[in-house]
Amino acid sequence: MTEIIVVTSGKGGVGKTTTSASMACGLARRGKRVAVIDFDIGLRNLDLIMGCERRVVYDFVNVINGDCTLKQALIKDKRLETLHLLAASQTRDKDALTEDGVRRVLDELIADAFDYIICDSPAGIEKGAHLAMYFADRAVVVVNPEVSSVRDSDRILGLLASKTHRSVNGNGGVKEHLLLTRYNPRRVANGEMMSVGDVKDILGLDVIGVVPESPDVLAASNAGVPVILSDTSDAAAAYEDAVARLLGEELPLRFLDEPKRGFFARMFGG
Amino acid sequence: MTTQRAEAASGTAIDIRFGQVGLIQVLIWTTDPGAILDELTGRVATAPKFFQRTAVSIDLGPLGHEPSAEEMQGVLDAVRRAGMCPVGLASGAAVAQALSRPLDLPLLPPFREFHPPAEAGARARREAPRPEPEPEAGTLAQLHAHPVRSGQRVYARGRDLVVTATVGAGAELIADGCVHVYGALRGRAVAGARGETGARVFCQDFHAELVSIAGVFRVFETLPPELAGKPVQAWLDGDALRFERLGA
Numbered sequence: 306m307t308e309i310i311v312v313t314s315g316k317g318g319v320g321k322t323t324t325s326a327s328m329a330c331g332l333a334r335r336g337k338r339v340a341v342i343d344f345d346i347g348l349r350n351l352d353l354i355m356g357c358e359r360r361v362v363y364d365f366v367n368v369i370n371g372d373c374t375l376k377q378a379l380i381k382d383k384r385l386e387t388l389h390l391l392a393a394s395q396t397r398d399k400d401a402l403t404e405d406g407v408r409r410v411l412d413e414l415i416a417d418a419f420d421y422i423i424c425d426s427p428a429g430i431e432k433g434a435h436l437a438m439y440f441a442d443r444a445v446v447v448v449n450p451e452v453s454s455v456r457d458s459d460r461i462l463g464l465l466a467s468k469t470h471r472s473v474n475g476n477g478g479v480k481e482h483l484l485l486t487r488y489n490p491r492r493v494a495n496g497e498m499m500s501v502g503d504v505k506d507i508l509g510l511d512v513i514g515v516v517p518e519s520p521d522v523l524a525a526s527n528a529g530v531p532v533i534l535s536d537t538s539d540a541a542a543a544y545e546d547a548v549a550r551l552l553g554e555e556l557p558l559r560f561l562d563e564p565k566r567g568f569f570a571r572m573f574g575g
Numbered sequence: 576m577t578t579q580r581a582e583a584a585s586g587t588a589i590d591i592r593f594g595q596v597g598l599i600q601v602l603i604w605t606t607d608p609g610a611i612l613d614e615l616t617g618r619v620a621t622a623p624k625f626f627q628r629t630a631v632s633i634d635l636g637p638l639g640h641e642p643s644a645e646e647m648q649g650v651l652d653a654v655r656r657a658g659m660c661p662v663g664l665a666s667g668a669a670v671a672q673a674l675s676r677p678l679d680l681p682l683l684p685p686f687r688e689f690h691p692p693a694e695a696g697a698r699a700r701r702e703a704p705r706p707e708p709e710p711e712a713g714t715l716a717q718l719h720a721h722p723v724r725s726g727q728r729v730y731a732r733g734r735d736l737v738v739t740a741t742v743g744a745g746a747e748l749i750a751d752g753c754v755h756v757y758g759a760l761r762g763r764a765v766a767g768a769r770g771e772t773g774a775r776v777f778c779q780d781f782h783a784e785l786v787s788i789a790g791v792f793r794v795f796e797t798l799p800p801e802l803a804g805k806p807v808q809a810w811l812d813g814d815a816l817r818f819e820r821l822g823a
Contacts, residue, residue, distance in 0.1 A: 456725055459743040463724025507761070509722050509741050 307415040309422045310551075311441035311479075313465075315457030317428030319449045320486035323522060324544070325425035326354045327533035328445065331548030333388035334533075337420040340379065342410075343393035344437035345427035346401055352392045355382065356529025366394035369406030375413050384534065389419075399433040407436050430464060440470050443480040445513065445551075449487045450499040455507055458483075462508065482513035484547060489518040490563045501561060514547025516540050517560040597770035597790060598683070599631045600665060601654060603638055606646040608653040615657035627658045632683045634665035641670045644677035651678065716752070723748065723762065730768075744784060753777065763787070764809075772811050777821070781807035791816050 312325040322345075329341040342365060343351035352358040363378035368391070375391075382388035391410070394401060414422050426437035438444060444465050448458040465472070465479045472478050485501060492498040501515055516522075521538035525531065533544040539560050546556050603611065619626040631654065635642070642650070654661050663683040664671040675682050716735035723729055723738060725745035730736075736750035739757045746762035748754050751771060754764045756778035767774030767789035776786050781802050785794050788811045799818075806821040 456744060459725040460745070462722070463727045463743075463746075466721060466724065467727070506759075507741075507743070 307419050307422060308443060309411060309424065309441050310443045310445060311424040311426055311438040312445045312447060313426035313434060313438055313461055314447040314454070315428065315430060315434075315461040316449075316454045319447050319454055320516070320522075321428070321447050322350050322354050322425055323526065323532060324445065324447050324484060324486065324516075325351060325423050326531035327541075327544040328548055328551070329388060329421075329423045330382075330385060330531045330533050331545055332421050332423075332551075333382070333385040335548070335552070336387065338387045338389075338418065339421045339423065340389045340391060340414050340419045341423040341425060342391040343425050344402070344433050345425065346393050346433055347395065347398045348427065349393040349395040351425050352380070352390060353529060354526050355390055355531060357382070357390060358529070361392045364392045364394040365410070366397045366401040368410055369401070369403065375410060375417075399427070399431065402433060402436050404436060404439065408440065411440050430460065434461075435464070435468065438465055438469055438479070441465075441479050442471065443482065443551075445482050445484050446508075446510070447484050447486055448504060448508070450485055450489075450493070450501075450504055452499070455499065455504055459508060462510070481510055482551070483508060483510045484514045484516070485512060486516040487518045488515050488560070490561060494563060501558065512558065513550045514543055515558050515560060516543040516547070598662075599626075599629055599659070600634045601631045601659070601661075602634045602636060603650060606638065606642045606650050608649040611650060612653040612657055615654060615659070619658050629659050630662045631659045632663045632665050633661055633680075635671050635674075636665065638670070642674070644674060647674055647678055651680075716755070717750070722758075725762070744782075750774070765792075766809075767811075774811075776809040777807075779806050781805055786816065786818075788816060 310328070312321050312328065314321050325341055329339045333339045341351065343349060344365075345351070346366060349361075349364070352361050357380050360380050363373040365378070367373045368375050368378045379389040379391055382390065411422060424437040424441065427433040446458050446461060448454050462481060465481060469479050470476075483504070485504060488501070489498055493500045501512060505512055517539050519538055519540040521535055521540050522532050525535050532538060533541045533548075535541050543560055546559060549556055605611065633650065633654070651661050661680065663681045664675055664678070665683055671682055714734050716737045717731035719729050719736065719738045720740060722740040723742045723746040725743040728747040728749065729738070731750040731752065733751045735752035735755065736748055737755045737757070738748060741758040742748060742756055742760045742762045744761040747765065748756070748763065749765040749768050751767065751769045753774050754766045754776045756764070759780035759782055760778035761782040761784070763785040764776045764778070764783055765787040766776045770789050772789040774788055776788065781804065782798060783795055785792055786809045788809060791811055791814065793816050801820060802818055807818055808821050809816060809818050811817070
């Protein structure tokens with residue numbers, strides 16, 4: 306049984322691609338067969354975050370147009386055997402995607418017995434974002450703890466409830482999860498940032514993970530290694546927890562409080 | 576003589592004020608008077624009190640062609656024979672401009688213009704905008720149990736609207752009757768959308784952006800501290816919109 310998960314947000318730059326890459330790696334590391342698809346046609350990024358940009362020969366649009374087979378276009382991850390990437394086209398625009406084309410690619414992945422298909426949505430609410438969410442069974446809505454991101458997420462949740470295959474056909478709707486990224490407990494404590502509770506209240510959804518703001522995320526992106534694979538990072542641990550919760554485990558949220566600074570750090574301002 | 580002197584004393588014979596009134600729009604898809612009369616009489620029969628002698632504005636937006644003044648005269652006759660009183664042309668459509676003078680009807684500026692769907696066939700267009708028949712009095716309120724998200728709009732035609740979840744900022748609730756929100760109201764609430772001045776807005780956790788009753792509205796740029804986050808009701812007292820904390 307294949308599950309299609311869309312990673313979406315409305316607003317740009319909140320961490321959709323980072324989340325897609327890390328969630329896909331996390332699921333693959335648990336032995337699941339995972340395909341992750343970059344829906345951001347024209348602004349191909351997921352391959353960079355995954356570190357396989359030099360191995361992209363064929364892309365999503367090529368498959369839709371029948372220029373190649375899906376097998377030819379799927380890039381196998383070098384670290385995790387069960388992880389596959391379908392890259393976006395860099396030279397085309399979002400009009401190259403069609404509902405029928407997307408459906409055919411997803412059907413082929415389902416027939417190939419993938420456990421999870423992760424759809425990395427572009428920002429916005431136009432065609433690319435619409436098609437990324439349209440066939441989803443579940444949605445991970447990535448939100449930063451600030452008002453505009455929360456407002457955009459509310460809008461996306463409205464679309465998930467009305468403009469998806471499941472909602473249109475009355476199949477119980479898309480299961481929605483909230484994932485907070487760039488969370489900074491110190492700034493929350495100072496009242497400069499919205500808290501998990503604030504965001505939860507406004508959006509009225511359960512939180513599947515809170516990823517703390519961390520320099521490791523940028524470093525990992527630049528290195529082409531999804532941050533979940535960097536062993537020592539809090540962000541990696543937070544994503545690992547989120548993957549576990551996605552699979553039904555119940556874990557308490559971590560990294561909501563400011564880390565205690567040691568005696569020497571306080572003495573020497575380290 | 577006394578009245579003349581009284582007028583001279585006050586210095587005015589008339590007052591000119593800007594006021595908002597609710598007006599029924601009749602959107603026409605055809606200029607065939609027979610078809611219009613048939614449909615209108617049927618529609619009027621479902622709510623005779625509501626439609627008889629009602630002032631209406633004619634909206635030519637959906638019409639696929641530019642009608643002549645004679646054609647339009649036939650349309651107006653049909654509308655009058657159905658019991659309504661055409662008082663103007665909605666100025667959204669370009670053709671209305673040219674017809675205003677020969678028909679001796681003023682142009683009425685619309686709040687929202689009507690754009691017919693370009694690709695839909697003529698038959699589909701005739702079917703699509705047909706509103707539901709007027710609900711009987713005493714119809715249950717319309718219940719909405721899911722969160723109303725930013726950008727979504729829920730309309731309860733001819734009755735109350737009850738929402739048992741949160742209403743996000745940028746969402747719109749519209750009801751011809753009252754609006755009840757058993758959750759946070761962060762968006763807009765429009766009660767008495769067709770002019771029912773007795774309609775009210777109730778909510779459990781008040782953060783509204785806008786509250787309107789029968790066209791009288793108030794925008795909340797900043798929330799009054801005595802209302803923010805509180806259970807609140809709003810009603811119309813004459814021309815003034817009043818707010819009060821519930822259960823205080």
